[in-house]
Amino acid sequence: MTAIPSMAATNKTAYTLSEATYPIEVNGSVYTGQGLPVLTYKGNTYVPLRAMGDMLGASVAWNEKLGKVVISSGAAIAPCNNAFCDVLVTGSGGRYTVTGKGRVFEGVMQYAVEDGHDYLLEGHQQLEEGAPAWAPFSLEITIPSEQLPANGTLTLELFENSAKDGSRINELSIPLETF
Structure with missing residues (x-):
């Protein structure tokens, strides 16, 4: 199928x-098309923007006043459990900063940091306060x-050791980077 050639206004x-x-x-x-085809041009793929936004959970809207398309994705919800919350990871290439709150x-x-097969790093950190406070x-x-x-x-695996038997409890797994 060949699309009808279009003329750019400028x-x-x-x-x-x-x-x-x-x-x-x-x-x-x-993507099933939804009546709108995926097109190619010089080795590049062009997809219907609103359909892709919907599939990614993003909002796609036309701003009439500014004359532009605005794409917004909802803020990612930081991982949380009973012991760790508001965890945020920044960095890449083996250097990461992880911030959050612990209880x-x-x-x-x-x-601990693992690669799917082996643990590459294990450690602990002393927080300013213990449970029930968040630090x-x-x-x-x-x-x-x-x-x-x-x-x-x-x-990254965040966890605490049980006071009862030393086992891992309240584990929270967070991807650092995919290669």
Whole structure:
């Protein structure tokens, strides 16, 4: 299928688009067209913006006053459980800063970083206060480049040790980066 060439208002250039012959998958769901085709032009894929926004959970709207499309995604909800909350990860390439709040027994939080097969880093941090109070924390995590997975996800595990038997409790797993 060839789309009808259209003329851009500013430079009168004609563009010939073709319908894509391959599927588009977004977060595990395949775009089914919904009456609007996926097109290609010079090796680039063009998709209906509103349909992609819907599949990604983003709002796509036309702002008449400003004469532009505005795309907004809802703020990601920070991971939370009984012991850790408002956890935010920044960084890449093996260098990460993790901030949040902890509410752990005697103020001692444990953490570990794994690559899906092995633990690359394990440690603990003393918070300013223990449970039941929430106390802020900040972790600087560095994984040497030779330990970064070629294909996989680095995951941070936050947890506390049970006062009863020392087992892991209140575990919260947070992806750091996918390679």
